[in-house]
Amino acid sequence: MTPPVSAPVIHDVNTLPSGDNVNPYAFSVDVQGQWFLQKGKMIAYYGQLSFDGVGHGRFDRLLAGSFHSPMHAADWVVAEGSGKMLLADRSFDINSYDLDDGNLTIRSGNLLAYEPGLALKQSIIPGFLTLIGTGKFVAASNGPVIFAEPPIRVDPEALVGWADCPSPCHHYDHQYLRGVLGGVRRLTGLGGASGEEHQYEFVGAGTVLLQSSEQVMAARPTGATPGQQGVPRQRGGVGGLLDM
Amino acid sequence: MADFTLQGSKVLAVRMGGDSVKAKNGAMVAYDGQMAFKRLSGGGEGIRGMVTRRLAGESMTMMEVKGTGTCYFADRASEINLVQLGGEKLWVEASNLLCTDGGLRTGTAFTGLRGASQGNGLFTTTLEGAGTAAIMSDGPAVVLRVAPGMPLTVDPGAYVAHTGNLTQQFQSGVNFRTVIGEGGGEAFQIRFEGDGLVYVQPSERNTIGGDV
Structure with missing residues (x-):
């Protein structure tokens, strides 16, 4: 005997988790204020949110504290407002990680979003980004x-x-x-x-x-690091270290 | 009525006792019992439906499966989601439709700019009646409720289907920043208001608006 058709779980703004996975491939973020996210990773949201490129003049102070990767600026946007936002990426597995006054380096294509309590810095290893501080970030694998x-x-x-x-x-x-x-x-x-x-x-x-x-995971070519003595050069491509 | 069950999440088993289902052409992977597979011209909507589909460009190649036994359907290992319809209407892209009860009426509907931004054309497929439909998504679909005072905004690339009494509003945030490459990355959005359910997939198709 086959089991009857199970009704799918229906989510709404109140039942969606805040800061947790909806299923292994989708993650729900409760935005109250600002979040950084990579372009195109938002699939749906409830509430009032606006999405602006990080180059927006309003974000100058936010960027001064939390974004130190000018070469990746074209890939990142700031979600602002209040609401619940679903993140996903090509149906890859999504996980969140909490950093407590810590540091973590991650391949740039795997990072989806992070809280402004963290500062995003470019690793000296091409194709990787380092997060420093306290807060939550979301990554795909x-x-x-x-x-x-x-x-x-x-x-x-x-x-x-x-x-x-x-x-x-x-x-x-x-x-x-x-x-x-x-x-x-x-x-x-x-x-x-x-x-x-x-x-x-x-x-x-x-x-x-x-x-x-x-x-x-595909990461966009981010151009070259500043041509300066002692700075490793990136020759493009997705592999980062592979190119060296 | 045909009995729809999922075997895992990527194979659909349909048990039939002499009745019929409509399925995506070529999606049968196995069957037992006695089955007949008949290609439906124009999705089985008659001459009028055929002409409408041709004009709308929302092509849908379906077959009618009729017989006694169990028939298994799957397509490119896509996730399958079952939707129970009790008289209401389901809007779904033809490419995401795997199988429906034979009793569900299919048709086409105008979607306007939403379809254009998805790269799916200006029309979508509708299903109406009582029965089960199986829709496909890239990764398991998340079902989100829309209620009065609780609107939902969806990325066109992640939208799969919706049911209920919803109005769609196409939002475009394209401005001069988009042109100079400083856009918000989410320039095209669909806003759903009213009362119903929206199915979104944890992945984005390549859309015209995807990179803006």
Whole structure:
């Protein structure tokens, strides 16, 4: 006997959670004041909200405190007013994280929205953004997020972000690449690569966030960092560190 | 009446005892029992419906499935949502419609600028009558209630369907900032007022207004 058709859950402005998931793919934010969000991630809202680019002159003071990523300015908007707002991104898994006087670095394409209590800064690693302060932010991942502790080596495409620990370094499987088989493959291209000759290595104390897929979320090319000595250059593309 | 159940969230099982359902052409993945699949020209709306659909550009290729047994439907692993209709009307994009009770009447309706901003054309499909409809969405749909004094604003790319007595108002926030690339990112919105339910998906189609 098959079960009867179950009635879907119907939400309204009062039953929608505030600051929690509606389902694994949609997140409800209770906006009272201002929130930063990436363009196009709002799917619906109740109440009175307005959306303005961060370049809007009114936001000068807000930006001075909470937004320090001029290269990403074109992707971000400020939602202002009061109401409940639903966020979603290509039906990827959505999670919220609370930072308490902490710091977290995340791939720019994965970050959906954050509270102005946090300050968004560009990481020195191209394609990544660092959030510093106290507050809530919402991020997407392809598949649920896995939390891991350093020391750990991770696949570049599976990396979502990291908190508290020092920024990663590159790790190459030197022995394999120098060995006879690996060397021949590398020089001739015969036999192909396993695709796992290169990882990011994390050391120190902290948490590393991984997604259960190697699909990198599209981030818009953000132009180059200021041409200055000692500043790593970004050569465009979505991979961030991959391009270096 | 045909009995609709979901197997997981991406496969629809319909048990039939000699009655019929309308389904998206080619969406059958398996069946047991005796089934006949008949392509419905113009969505089974007769000559008048065919002409209307052709004129409206809201093409819908449906088939009539009739027989005894269980028929399974799925389409590109989309999430399937069941909607029970008790005489009211459901507005849905033809591309999001998977299967309906044979007794539901289908038709076309003018949507105005909302459809244009979605890139779906100016018309949408309506379903009317008593029975079950299965609609598809990219990710499980969230059902949001609209009541008097509780209007809802929806991104056109996330809109899937709606029922009830709703008025739609197309809002455009396009201004000089949009032109210089400083737009709010949510320039096109649909505002629903009245009394009814709106189905939104946790994803956005590529819309004409999507990047503004």
